[in-house]
Amino acid sequence: MIRCDATPASMLKAVLLSELTGLLPEISQAEAEANLFAACDQLSADDYSLEQLTRQLAEKTGGDYRWIDQYPGRRLAVMVLFNLRNSARDSKRVIFAALTEAVRNGPASSICGRSRASAVFRRRSREVGNEIHRLLGLIRFQETADGDLVAKPQLVHQTADLLLRKFQLRYPNRRLLFILPQGALCCQQGQLSFCALQDLPATVLNPTDDFANLWETYYRSQYIEARKNIRLASRFIPKKYWDWLPEGKILKQEADK
Amino acid sequence: MDKLAKLALLGESAKYDVCASSSATPKRFQNAEIGRTAPSGVCHSFTPDGRCVSLFKVLLSNQCEKDCLYCPNRSARDVPRSSFTPEELAGLFMEFYRRNYVEGLFLSSGVRHSTGRTMQELLETLEILRTRHRFGGYIHLKILPGAGEAEVERAIALSNRVSLNMEAPTATHLARLSRTKNFAAEIMGGLSRIHRHLRDQPGVSHSTQFIVGAAQESDRDILDSTLRLYSSYGLKRAYFSTFQPVPGTPLDSIAGSPLVREHRLYQADFLYRYYGFQMAEIPYNSAGNLDLDKDPKQAFAELHPERFPLEINRASLLELLRVPGIGPRSAKKIVWLRRENRFRSVEDLARIGVVTKRALPFILVAGKKYSSMLGQAGLSRSNYSQSSLWGDDA
Ligand code: SF4
Numbered sequence: 001m002i003r004c005d006a007t008p009a010s011m012l013k014a015v016l017l018s019e020l021t022g023l024l025p026e027i028s029q030a031e032a033e034a035n036l037f038a039a040c041d042q043l044s045a046d047d048y049s050l051e052q053l054t055r056q057l058a059e060k061t062g063g064d065y066r067w068i069d070q071y072p073g074r075r076l077a078v079m080v081l082f083n084l085r086n087s088a089r090d091s092k093r094v095i096f097a098a099l100t101e102a103v104r105n106g107p108a109s110s111i112c113g114r115s116r117a118s119a120v121f122r123r124r125s126r127e128v129g130n131e132i133h134r135l136l137g138l139i140r141f142q143e144t145a146d147g148d149l150v151a152k153p154q155l156v157h158q159t160a161d162l163l164l165r166k167f168q169l170r171y172p173n174r175r176l177l178f179i180l181p182q183g184a185l186c187c188q189q190g191q192l193s194f195c196a197l198q199d200l201p202a203t204v205l206n207p208t209d210d211f212a213n214l215w216e217t218y219y220r221s222q223y224i225e226a227r228k229n230i231r232l233a234s235r236f237i238p239k240k241y242w243d244w245l246p247e248g249k250i251l252k253q254e255a256d257k
Numbered sequence: 258m259d260k261l262a263k264l265a266l267l268g269e270s271a272k273y274d275v276c277a278s279s280s281a282t283p284k285r286f287q288n289a290e291i292g293r294t295a296p297s298g299v300c301h302s303f304t305p306d307g308r309c310v311s312l313f314k315v316l317l318s319n320q321c322e323k324d325c326l327y328c329p330n331r332s333a334r335d336v337p338r339s340s341f342t343p344e345e346l347a348g349l350f351m352e353f354y355r356r357n358y359v360e361g362l363f364l365s366s367g368v369r370h371s372t373g374r375t376m377q378e379l380l381e382t383l384e385i386l387r388t389r390h391r392f393g394g395y396i397h398l399k400i401l402p403g404a405g406e407a408e409v410e411r412a413i414a415l416s417n418r419v420s421l422n423m424e425a426p427t428a429t430h431l432a433r434l435s436r437t438k439n440f441a442a443e444i445m446g447g448l449s450r451i452h453r454h455l456r457d458q459p460g461v462s463h464s465t466q467f468i469v470g471a472a473q474e475s476d477r478d479i480l481d482s483t484l485r486l487y488s489s490y491g492l493k494r495a496y497f498s499t500f501q502p503v504p505g506t507p508l509d510s511i512a513g514s515p516l517v518r519e520h521r522l523y524q525a526d527f528l529y530r531y532y533g534f535q536m537a538e539i540p541y542n543s544a545g546n547l548d549l550d551k552d553p554k555q556a557f558a559e560l561h562p563e564r565f566p567l568e569i570n571r572a573s574l575l576e577l578l579r580v581p582g583i584g585p586r587s588a589k590k591i592v593w594l595r596r597e598n599r600f601r602s603v604e605d606l607a608r609i610g611v612v613t614k615r616a617l618p619f620i621l622v623a624g625k626k627y628s629s630m631l632g633q634a635g636l637s638r639s640n641y642s643q644s645s646l647w648g649d650d651a
Contacts (some may be wrong), residue, residue, distance in 0.1 A: 109598070112594055112609045114605055114609055136299050140356050143355060149357075151357075169293050171291055171355070173290055209356075211358075214349075214352070215358055218265075218268050219302060220265070221264065221268030222269075222308070223272075223306055224501065225306070227501075227516060228306050229305075232307025233306070235307075236309070237303050245302070247302055251305055
């Protein structure tokens with residue numbers, strides 16, 4: 001077995017090593033689980049460099065793996081990261097299959113989702129990418145008296161840290177907080193930290209920054225009734241967000257009319 | 258009038274303007290403390306009509322001395338009037354931006370007192386945002402027809418995008434919409450001023466907007482005019498806004514155009530900008546209009562059976578872009594993927610985003626034809642005419 005970490009580089013190295021040795025790649029679990037396989041042959045992917053592995057594999061197969069250092073390799077790494085962040089349970093199996101396909105047939109197939117397996121890989125990566133892109137617009141902050149910006153995002157995938165880093169570019173001088181079910185994720189000057197909800201002051205947990213009225217007034221002013229198209233609107237703001245967003249109730253009212 | 262009432266009135270007055278924060282080319286403002294432009298547009302909400310709320314779209318004032326016949330803000334119309342002060346508007350926008358309700362500002366205004374004075378107030382608002390609030394994010398400023406050289410130059414220095422609305426494709430058409438706007442001096446003169454000053458300001462672009470269906474213009478009139486703006490005035494983007502009659506205006510008895518007309522114009526515009534089509538290849542009917550029932554790319558393909566079917570494993574990128582159901586992304590993927598392996602099945606194409614139902618009549622996959630072009634509904638050459646390079650109208 002080949003052990004690796006749940007990171008794009010480590011997983012790719014495990015797949016390259018797997019192609020060289022025929023052993024199966026697996027993500028390292030807790031110590032106890034590792035002991036279960038103590039009797040098996042074990043290699044650690046991170047004991048090798050990418051350069052070493054691609055050179056050896058090129059010698060063995062005659063293949064060209066320069067794409068790993070070029071745009072397709074970078075694109076694939078982002079897709080692996082997004083798959084790791086997807087809430088689907090079998091993401092590791094899908095990633096290993098897509099990476100193996102990329103190493104054997106070239107990267108285009110996995111990146112474009114040409115085969116059935118890589119189509120799942122691509123779809124899951126897009127789900128995470130879409131959540132990031134959509135929520136960059138839909139997450140709204142409340143401002144505390146100290147000038148912190150606090151939001152309660154509705155996330156399906158593990159994107160909180162990725163979103164906060166993007167928001168930090170927009171608000172570089174503010175402390176940003178996401179209140180999540182398991183605690184608060186905070187970002188300040190690019191540094192992420194996590195804290196328990198009970199450690200936060202009430203002013204952060206429930207800021208009294210009431211902006212909803214201004215927003216609703218503005219939102220209503222932009223609506224052109226003659227063009228009403230709820231189907232289109234709900235394609236862009238799926239109904240699962242309607243209870244979370246303040247304008248969701250206006251969309252609901254219009255949908256019911 | 259309090260802040261809320263002003264917001265309702267001046268937001269409503271700007272709602273027919275079309276804009277987007279997408280294609281924001283990065284432009285850095287020195288000492289910016291808040292705000293950043295995003296390369297691909299971020300939508301912060303969608304109204305029940307399905308239109309994206311991306312920018313804080315508002316008028317500085319809905320008082321206007323002009324009388325454009327379609328406009329809800331025209332001087333002769335009896336409606337409540339109000340204005341923000343530059344200070345007030347800048348502060349209000351920052352409240353929205355800080356809380357992430359909008360991606361940037363789209364600022365326009367009625368012509369209050371005079372073009373020069375209104376432009377000064379618009380520019381003052383932008384100065385406050387850029388210097389006092391140190392805002393480095395996206396701003397789109399609408400330049401008023403007749404704005405002077407110095408005002409245009411300053412507007413470009415402070416904005417990420419500026420626009421001046423054409424409204425109509427020619428002087429004759431504009432005369433049907435406004436008695437006070439001068440097409441040659443104020444519109445075309447303004448556009449060429451913008452074009453000149455943009456050369457010194459990388460990262461700033463300009464756009465325009467047409468009202469569709471109020472001036473008896475044809476689609477060909479609009480698209481020909483758009484092409485001229487792209488090629489000679491460095492225009493980045495044209496927007497098309499279906500005319501909606503506003504009660505209490507001289508044009509309130511004209512029926513609004515069907516929304517699908519606007520959609521077809523965008524499709525034709527995209528064919529030119531992203532699919533390598535020449536404007537002369539766009540198929541119009543004898544009245545110079547696009548077929549409302551058919552995507553212009555589909556219409557083109559049906560009009561040219563001699564160009565199809567194309568073998569998916571051999572066709573060039575430009576050829577692939579002419580196949581209905583294949584967009585720029587799928588076309589690029591096809592070219593990239595077939596270097597690794599030939600396409601052998603339709604499923605492979607579907608998985609990479611090709612709309613196979615539409616594409617199959619026009620392609621071969623590994624030499625095999627899966628659907629016949631003759632089965633396409635409504636294939637009738639006589640309904641279309643190809644616009645001639647030498648000008649049918651001459
Ligand atoms: S100039 Fe014409 S279009 Fe613009 S606000 Fe005044 S009346 Fe309306």
